[in-house]
Amino acid sequence: MRMSELAAASEVPVATIKYYLRERLLPEGRRTSATQAVYTDDHLARLGVIRALLAAGVSIARARDVIAALDSPPSGPYDLLGVAHSAVAPEGRPVGDPTEARRLYERLGGAADECEPGLLAGLAQSLDTLKQAGFTVPPEVLETYVTAARRIAEAEIDGIPTGSPESAVEYVVLGTVLTEPLILALRRAAQQVVSAERFTGDDAGRSGAEA
């Protein structure tokens, strides 16, 4: 199909497609003349992936890394996870003391010395944000986070498709990056559900404030 048809099929404006081409997020089409090229269903599928990554808050530069991984798959699950994790890793200053982050990693069942520095930095940074605000996660809640993270990871890793390297790459890389908004949205919705169960028609016990 021609670029105008690709734009119509994908609902992505021509100008945006040209931008993705310049940024090397989308591979060039096959040239049919000096000014024309044709595109395939692979381009259409790739546009869907690009839009989803950007919608999930991944930067252009990181989206390019993710897409490079889809095009030339790294060799093992570790490297795949590495690409996925670096796409979503927080950007920002490294944080000083990793002691508590190391402890959390051990509670997940890992050996802190073997933890990727970037992952440890991400954990440390998230803990530092809480500390800055003077906010302490109650121990039972933190324990629940650790257990839930471990269960989620088990289900995800066990679900890696074994059919082809391509499908494994797509599953690990996109599955890690793109499901973060879903997990957070589910947690917010669950908070409302549980809050309704606990408090419906009875806010009086809390503070005496008017309804």
Place this chain on the structure above:
Amino acid sequence: MRMSELAAASEVPVATIKYYLRERLLPEGRRTSATQAVYTDDHLARLGVIRALLAAGVSIARARDVIAALDSPPSGPYDLLGVAHSAVAPEGRPVGDPTEARRLYERLGGAADECEPGLLAGLAQSLDTLKQAGFTVPPEVLETYVTAARRIAEAEIDGIPTGSPESAVEYVVLGTVLTEPLILALRRAAQQVVSAERFTGDDAGRSGAEA
């Protein structure tokens, strides 16, 4: 303390403090002359909260809402959650078909008709992102997300401090907003831990790719 001392104690530059004052994130100090004001430990604590919110990716406008909630607490857990949820709600176009989002809400144990429109939109948007990318979460993994979200919410809601309205507000609003990076960081770390357990020294079973 004077502004220079507040800057030293908080490690926030004077220019940044002035910006927070202009943006009404930080309340004015008590004026001692036309050009001078004094600040208290409350200002210092508030600076920690502001930095943590911005570090967690909350916008200035939404940080202002969160802080307004801390200053004049809404009356019940529902309203508290509302403030927290709107601070972290995705910005973007509303998504068409909420059918699957409604179904997920019901699986969490809620009645979809009673779900906040914003929460439902957030769920629908996160599902739409996956759909755009042509990515399907395997049913067992989705089931694990739902169960984990529900467990996390139960621990969180049960942990709401009952001592004072102020502590409840701080817990719900900051606990919801600021712990998102921690939950995601724990999940990434857990993926690495579980991946190491499953694949260490044995990538061969996957694809025959070289190590």
